[in-house]
Amino acid sequence: MSTSPRLPWTQISPKAYQAMASVGATTANSSLGTILMELVKTRVSQLNGCAFCVDMHVRDLRKHGETWQRINSLCTWREAGLYSARERAALLWAESLTRLVEHHGDRAADFDPLKDQFSDQEIVELSWVIAQISAWNRMAIGMHAPVVEKDMA
Template identity: 80%
Template sequence: MNTAPRLPWIEISPKAYQAMAAVGATTAKSSLGPILMELVKTRVSQLNGCAFCVDMHVRDLRRLGETWQRLNSLCTWRETGLYSARERAAFHWAEALTRLPDGHDHHDASFDALKDQFSDQEIVELSWAVAQINAWNRMAVGMRAPVAEKDIA
């Protein structure tokens, strides 16, 4: 498998990159908290097969004190009792917004579950974060952002 980067996309389009980074700085200040935001970004990155983003967000979660067990079980979150109702509602919504081609019938149930756990402000902040990580995933996957070997965090 060829894993060489395709183009130096950040250098080619620095203004677009900076704009995306600015959105990221805004969503990072969300009232949802850094652990939930990073868990959602990691889950979306898993769905999109973005090795670069999964690696980055898992490392961020470890620095925030997240356990290996919860990180290892994130891809099977439905099968474990390791996540709160709030986290589960966020994962449902993130998956619904990420898997748009699967149809939109299940969005009402996902949204209703959100309403039980989050304020309107939080739902909008979560939705922006999901939209942004999906955009980052598409750039990183499309341009083959490399995953460098690093020590375990």
């Protein structure tokens, strides 16, 4: 696979890029918490196969003090007892909204656990975080955003 970007997409369409960045800036101020949002962004990026975004969000998790064990176990979060009920509810919802084709229906089984862990405001903000990272994944994959080797100290 080519590791060269296809197009300088952020420069070709700067207004759309800035609008996406503005959504991210808005959700960054959420009461969801940085670690929870980064776990969700990483998991959605794993599901979508976005190497650039997985790399970025794993780095962000490490910067915020997340352990390698929890990061490495994220793809098996259901089996690993390393995540809180709040994180598990968010990850379930993230997978449900990411795997749309696999889950036609009302998604009540995926939505109901959110109500015990999050306010209505937080549920909507979490849904925006999931929607936005999915959009970023599609742009990064489509435009071949490269993963550049960096030190992971």
